[in-house]
Amino acid sequence: MAEKSKSHESTAHDLPDLHSVFEAQKRIEDxxxxxxxxxxxxxxxxxGAAEVLLxxxxxxxxxxxxxxxxxxxxxxxxxxxxxxxxxxxxxxxxGKAVSFVSGKTGIKAVVCLxxxxxxxxxxKIRDLGAEVEVKGHSQDEAEEHYYQLMESRGMVPxxxxxxxxxxxxxxxxxxxxxxxxxxxxxLLVPLSGGGLLAGIAMAAKSINPNIxxxxxxxxxxxxxxxxxxxxxxxxxxxxxxxxDSLLGGIGRENYYTLPLIQKYVDQHVVIDEAEIEKAMVxxxxxxxxxxxxxxxxxxxxxxxxxxxxxxxxxxxxxxxSSVDPAAFLKVLxxxxx
Ligand SMILES: *Cc1c(COP(=O)(O)O)cnc(C)c1O
Numbered sequence: 001m002a003e004k005s006k007s008h009e010s011t012a013h014d015l016p017d018l019h020s021v022f023e024a025q026k027r028i029e030d031x032x033x034x035x036x037x038x039x040x041x042x043x044x045x046x047x048g049a050a051e052v053l054l055x056x057x058x059x060x061x062x063x064x065x066x067x068x069x070x071x072x073x074x075x076x077x078x079x080x081x082x083x084x085x086x087x088x089x090x091x092x093x094x095g096k097a098v099s100f101v102s103g104k105t106g107i108k109a110v111v112c113l114x115x116x117x118x119x120x121x122x123x124k125i126r127d128l129g130a131e132v133e134v135k136g137h138s139q140d141e142a143e144e145h146y147y148q149l150m151e152s153r154g155m156v157p158x159x160x161x162x163x164x165x166x167x168x169x170x171x172x173x174x175x176x177x178x179x180x181x182x183x184x185x186x187l188l189v190p191l192s193g194g195g196l197l198a199g200i201a202m203a204a205k206s207i208n209p210n211i212x213x214x215x216x217x218x219x220x221x222x223x224x225x226x227x228x229x230x231x232x233x234x235x236x237x238x239x240x241x242x243x244d245s246l247l248g249g250i251g252r253e254n255y256y257t258l259p260l261i262q263k264y265v266d267q268h269v270v271i272d273e274a275e276i277e278k279a280m281v282x283x284x285x286x287x288x289x290x291x292x293x294x295x296x297x298x299x300x301x302x303x304x305x306x307x308x309x310x311x312x313x314x315x316x317x318x319x320x321s322s323v324d325p326a327a328f329l330k331v332l333x334x335x336x337x
Contacts, residue, residue, distance in 0.1 A: 013255035015263075016164040018206040021171040021199065028071040028169060031101060033061050037180055037315065040299075042286050047302045049309040053184075054283075054299075055177060055317045058291045062100045062128070064093035064245070064320030065170060066160070069195055071101045072169030073158050082107050087155040089146040091117045091139070092245055093320050094160040095125050103129015109158075110149060114142040161195030162256050171199030177315050178207050186309070188298035188316040191215040191268075192246040194224045194257030196319060201264035214267045214307055216297040218276070223249045225268050227258055242276050242293030242327060245320060269307050275300040280328070281335045283318070292323040 036056045044052040057065035074086055085108030088098045095111045102109030109130040113122055115137055126132045133149065136142040150157055159166065173196075177184065187204055189197045194215075201213040217225045220241035226234045233254045238247050250258060279296035282303070283289040298316030301307045 014164070015256060015260055016168045016171070016199075016202065018203055020164065020168040021175060021203045024068070024072040024165070024168040025172045025175055027075050028068055028172065031061070031071040031075070031104060032068050032172075033059075034176055035060050037177065038287065040286060043282065043299060043302055047305070047309050048311070049302065049314050050311050051313040052302060053181065053313075053315045054287070055173060055315055056289070057173065058289065058295055058318045058321035060320075062093070062096045063322050064097070065173060065196060065317070066093040066097035066320075067100060068172050069161075069163075069166035069169035069199075070094065070097035070158060072172075073163060073165040074098070074101045074105065074107060076165050077107075077156060081156045085109060085153070085155045086158045087112070087146060087150050087153075088158045088160070089113070089139075089143050090160050091121060093322055095130075096128060096322075098158050099125045099128035099130035110153075110155060112142045112146040112149065114139055161193030161198075162251050162254055163195075164256055166195045167199040167202070167256055167260065169199070170196045171203035173317060174200040174203035174207070178204060181313070181315065182208070183313055184211060184315050185312040186212040186214065186307075186314045188214050188216055188301055188307070188314060190243075190246060190294050190297045190317060190319050191217045191224050192221070192248055192294070193250050194261050196317070197224075197265060198257040198260035200317070202260050205264045212266045213264060214269060214301065215261065215265050216301045217268060217270050218243045218246050218297065219270050219272045221247045222270055224258070224261060225270065227254070228262060228268065233258060242273060242280070242331070243297060245292060245294035245322070246297070267307065269301045271297045271300045271304065271306070275304050277331050277335060279303060280323075280331055284332065285336070289318070290321055290323060290328060291318055292320050295319045295321070
């Protein structure tokens, strides 16, 4: 997509398409890794699925898929925009991804964080290459500081999901999946702001309209699902969760991920905390994988029987590995005897 405007100034919000996903794949190939797709026979057997495959974005560069979208956005900028530098305010995997890509390419990046973000996280983002601005007592105040800096320094915003370049970057996962396994019947994708699901659903359904794409939300923060039901963005109350990467709303104004999810996603399921714990333990016991709660929801959707899987060939996106060690240990202690 030829994207000139840096914000939502233009009135036409053309949705990204399969072509922009192929362009993204080419653009980001030196920065990301093609992640393994591993067979998970135990859950297939238990559930009656023909096959369950795990797409291990938890082993992606920086520990989550977010680097795909961030790389596509940043590497697609004009020379002029590159020289202005980029800015974001995410504490989590998106902040790491933006910092990593900018560090790798020598493009200046600023990540705005609140004073409450733990020091080890601040350090991790800084180590990857970005300049970190710690200011404000809450995420909202950090966001306010982000807007001020964006204006005063003229930096280019890199938002976490509602941007065609971000969506197209995340969609490259579908290209890897369907090139390896064109016979897949169903994809299970964790859902928060929807960049991951929108990109994968749009790309996969454009290649094979018969594939079933399922969005997996958490009961503690199902903002996109409630927005799909309402037909417009709605905010939901957020509660504590092991799947902290799935917290957050979809934006008061949403131009890309909500329309794409409305258009391409076949089905939605909602997973609770106990189901997330069980799926994290499964990944550890069966595969020696440490995955974060957000990554486990696809496995949980199968284990819980909330999605009809009998006889199907299924791929579940394991989206990231960034779990607090103490929280992970607690889950193991509770379930492993
Ligand atoms: C960001 C993130 C998600 C959700 O992606 P969205 O594009 O916001 O829906 C899922 N899992 C992990 C590990 C993430 O970092």
